[in-house]
Amino acid sequence: MAPDELFEMGATELGRRIHAGELTSVEVTERALHLLDTRGRELNAVAELTRDLAMSQAKAADAEIKSGKIRGPLHGVPFGAKDLLATKNIPTRWGSPAHKDQVFDFDATVISRLREAGAVLVAKLGMVELAGGGGYEYAYASLHGPGKCPFDVTKWSGGSSSGSGSAVGAGLVPFAIGTETWGSIMCPSAFCNVTGLRPTYGRVPRHGAMALCFSMDKIGPMARSAEDCGHILQAIAGFTPLDPSSENPAWKYRSGRPGKKLRIGLLPTDYKKNEAPDAEKLFAAAMDVLRKQGHTITEMKLPDFPYDQAASAIVGIEGASAFENLIRSPKIELLADKTQVAGFLASLSLPGVDYLRALKVRTLAGQATAEVWKKFDVLAAPTLLQGAPDITKSLNDTFGKMGGNGGPGNLLGWPSISVPMGMTSTGLPLGLEFTGAPYNEQTILSLAAAYQSKTEFHRAIPGRNLTS
Amino acid sequence: MPDPRDKPKMNRRQLVRTAVASCVAAAANPHISEAQMPPATPVEDTRVVVIEQSLGRKLTAAQRTAILKEITDFDKAMTEMRAQYTVPEQTEPGVIFHPHREGKHGA
Numbered sequence: 233m234a235p236d237e238l239f240e241m242g243a244t245e246l247g248r249r250i251h252a253g254e255l256t257s258v259e260v261t262e263r264a265l266h267l268l269d270t271r272g273r274e275l276n277a278v279a280e281l282t283r284d285l286a287m288s289q290a291k292a293a294d295a296e297i298k299s300g301k302i303r304g305p306l307h308g309v310p311f312g313a314k315d316l317l318a319t320k321n322i323p324t325r326w327g328s329p330a331h332k333d334q335v336f337d338f339d340a341t342v343i344s345r346l347r348e349a350g351a352v353l354v355a356k357l358g359m360v361e362l363a364g365g366g367g368y369e370y371a372y373a374s375l376h377g378p379g380k381c382p383f384d385v386t387k388w389s390g391g392s393s394s395g396s397g398s399a400v401g402a403g404l405v406p407f408a409i410g411t412e413t414w415g416s417i418m419c420p421s422a423f424c425n426v427t428g429l430r431p432t433y434g435r436v437p438r439h440g441a442m443a444l445c446f447s448m449d450k451i452g453p454m455a456r457s458a459e460d461c462g463h464i465l466q467a468i469a470g471f472t473p474l475d476p477s478s479e480n481p482a483w484k485y486r487s488g489r490p491g492k493k494l495r496i497g498l499l500p501t502d503y504k505k506n507e508a509p510d511a512e513k514l515f516a517a518a519m520d521v522l523r524k525q526g527h528t529i530t531e532m533k534l535p536d537f538p539y540d541q542a543a544s545a546i547v548g549i550e551g552a553s554a555f556e557n558l559i560r561s562p563k564i565e566l567l568a569d570k571t572q573v574a575g576f577l578a579s580l581s582l583p584g585v586d587y588l589r590a591l592k593v594r595t596l597a598g599q600a601t602a603e604v605w606k607k608f609d610v611l612a613a614p615t616l617l618q619g620a621p622d623i624t625k626s627l628n629d630t631f632g633k634m635g636g637n638g639g640p641g642n643l644l645g646w647p648s649i650s651v652p653m654g655m656t657s658t659g660l661p662l663g664l665e666f667t668g669a670p671y672n673e674q675t676i677l678s679l680a681a682a683y684q685s686k687t688e689f690h691r692a693i694p695g696r697n698l699t700s
Numbered sequence: 701m702p703d704p705r706d707k708p709k710m711n712r713r714q715l716v717r718t719a720v721a722s723c724v725a726a727a728a729n730p731h732i733s734e735a736q737m738p739p740a741t742p743v744e745d746t747r748v749v750v751i752e753q754s755l756g757r758k759l760t761a762a763q764r765t766a767i768l769k770e771i772t773d774f775d776k777a778m779t780e781m782r783a784q785y786t787v788p789e790q791t792e793p794g795v796i797f798h799p800h801r802e803g804k805h806g807a
Contacts, residue, residue: 367770541781548774560755574766580754581747581771586778592787595794 238263240693242456243309243406244463250308251297257308257352261290264310264354267404272355275385275402276377277395279315280323280356286310289352296350305463307350312408314396315356315376316363316442317343317451326442327359327374327392330558330566340440341475342409342451342468349467357395357408361567363416364392365444365551366575371623373569378623381423382694383660387620388627390420396454397424401661403693407455407464413445414543415638417452421650422663423620425692427680428454429461431469432670433645435483439474445550446477448543448642457690458649458680459487465673479671486674489525489682494675496522497532497608499637501617506633508617511662514654515614518664521686522612522679532608537597540639545582545590552579598644605669610679612666613637615650619660637665647673651680652689661692747771 238260239246249255265283272278293308313319316326318336325331343353358376360368371378371388379394381387382402389398393410397420400408410417412430421428429452436451443449453464462485470482498519503512519529558564559576567573604611614635621630641648646667653664664683668676684690748764748771759767 536784538781538784541777541784544774544777545781562757570763571766574763575770577751577755577759577763578767578770578774580751582774586774586781588793589778589781589787591793592791593781593785595792596787598794 239267239403239406240456240691241406243311243460244305246406247305247307247309250293251302257290257293257297257310258287260308261286261310261352261354264405267402268312268355268399271402272395272399272404275380275382275389275395275398276374277358277379277389277399277402277404278355279325279327279358279376279395282319282322282353282355285322286352286354289347293350293352303348303350304467306346306467308352309350309407310352310354310405311346312355312357312396312399312405313343313353314359314393314408314410316359316411317356317409318440319343319353319356322356324356325375326362327376328361328566329375329568330563332375336440338440341437341472343440345468346409351467354405355399357393357399359394359396360392360416361569361572362555363411363413363442363444364572365413365547365555366567366569366572366579368569369571369626369628370569371627373567373572375568379420380623381620381660383425384620386623387660388423388623390423390620392416393420393454397421397426397428400424400426400454400456401694407453407460409451409464409468410454411441411449411451412642413448413450413547414642415636417450417454418615418636418638418648418650418663418665421454422615423661425652425661425690426454426650427457427461427652427684427690428452428650429458429465429673429677430641430648431465431673432479432647434477434479435469435647435671435673436465437470437472437475437478439472443554445547445554447550448546448645450645457684458651458677459684461649462487462673462677462681465677483673485677487681488678489685490675490678493526493528494609494679495607496527496529496679497604497611498529499611499613500531500533501613501635503617506617506635508614508633508635510619510656511614511617511635514662515664518653518683518687519612521683525682525686527679529612532604532611534604534640535597535600537593537600537640539597539643542590542593542597543639543643545586546594546643548575548579549582549584549587552576552582556580594643597640601640601644609672609675610666610668611637612664614653615663615665619656619658619662637667641667645670647671647676649676649680651683652692653687654689655692661689
């Protein structure tokens with residue numbers, strides 16, 4: 233089997249072949265380690281290879297599978313985790329030069345749940361330093377160097393789950409774990425041609441994950457298909473007393489298409505102002521696919537609230553609290569991006585009354601938008617309006633015409649999935665975002681799976697001639 | 701370009717004294733001209749000084765400028781938030797965890 237075919241097939245298909253005895257966990261794990269150590273390093277996707285742990289987990293998986301015990305669809309399947317998830321006795325650096333020697337003596341709940349599911353941890357993956365909580369300006373804002381887009385290494389992979397996006401997009405691992413406070417799963421998924429799921433706030437426990445913003449941080453899968461995301465979410469979701477914000481009950485994925493015709497609302501998007509003809513054309517084609525499946529598509533507008541400003545206040549002030557000790561210490565100067573340093577320092581002066589106003593706005597917006605979910609099952613829009621930006625340019629400039637709907641969704645904790653919807657005229661991936669009501673991951677996963685059953689964009693993978 | 705904060709150099713207490721003195725002077729003599737009043741220190745600049753004092757270490761002029769820009773941007777966002785939506789008085793800020801719990805839908 234050619235190396236690119238191995239991880240092009242995705243996590244659950246790979247699992248099926250391992251369980252059927254066509255492949256072994258050891259051979260796919262060795263392959264992933266090799267790809268990450270070569271192409272992965274070129275893409276700045278790797279924070280730490282976990283070779284010894286991975287080989288030991290893979291051997292154990294093969295032995296169990298051979299004895300007839302199959303833990304689930306991810307048993308024996310390799311994966312990477314964003315480097316803000318604690319892993320016992322393996323460095324967890326949060327992408328930050330100020331934390332380059334940080335090692336925890338415990339595993340994050342998500343890591344231990346995937347271990348229980350039989351998945352094999354092959355690498356900690358690169359990320360924007362401290363998940364970009366201070367407001368970074370350049371792609372180089374990372375201990376691991378700027379994340380590179382696997383479709384064009386002069387472009388950025390997106391952030392803050394940069395390595396998770398580029399490793400999955402390049403076909404180096406079948407899936408990865410990312411996190412999102414505001415855009416950190418959606419953005420790299422769109423730029424790297426990955427299917428990425430941001431679960432409802434509280435769906436996945438955050439014990440052992442670096443806190444940036446207590447009331448907006450989420451953990452989710454980044455994979456090659458919606459079906460894969462569903463199975464991975466099932467493995468990591470559900471309450472633990474270690475995270476009081478996590479939700480009961482445990483969540484079970486139902487594979488397949490939606491059981492009914494869905495009411496899809498189109499979020500307003502100004503293609504002309506943002507000079508986004510490629511996104512307009514590809515999104516229209518995507519909606520045609522869904523219309524043909526019988527879903528109803530109508531334009532809609534969210535109730536008028538200052539979503540972005542409220543989210544900005546909450547991230548800024550909770551971030552200042554999460555990192556207060558670092559911000560007050562001279563070590564803050566070690567961060568790679570000086571705009572981020574200034575942002576963190578400035579956050580010390582932000583008024584409490586602004587934070588409380590933002591919380592009030594969130595409460596009222598949550599009540600008002602409950603009406604939206606009586607009229608619509610899913611909201612849709614391009615994830616972002618442009619392909620990956622130049623890796624050397626200021627993100628303040630290149631994001632001026634990106635669009636996106638991360639403000640309301642992240643402020644209110646709604647789940648979203650970004651699925652590949654084609655390439656720009658310059659060959660860069662674009663994503664299509666489905667957003668659902670709180671706790672309705674199943675609906676957006678089913679719709680995404682239905683879309684992917686009729687399209688091939690999510691299968692596109694660069695570097696078919698990867699060195700063997 | 702010289703850093704305006706460096707001239708005159710004032711610590712926080714001096715800044716407050718200056719501001720209070722100007723208010724007292726204005727109150728005592730409503731005809732006082734603006735030219736006679738001490739130069740006002742921009743609120744943002746004061747906040748940068750407060751940050752510096754809170755940290756207990758000196759920041760570079762470039763850092764102060766960058767911090768001031770961040771504060772200005774934040775103030776702008778908050779002004780927009782207030783302009784776009786007036787939060788009714790006595791609104792509860794809500795529970796931090798589960799922002800959508802009251803409007804919970806689905807599984």
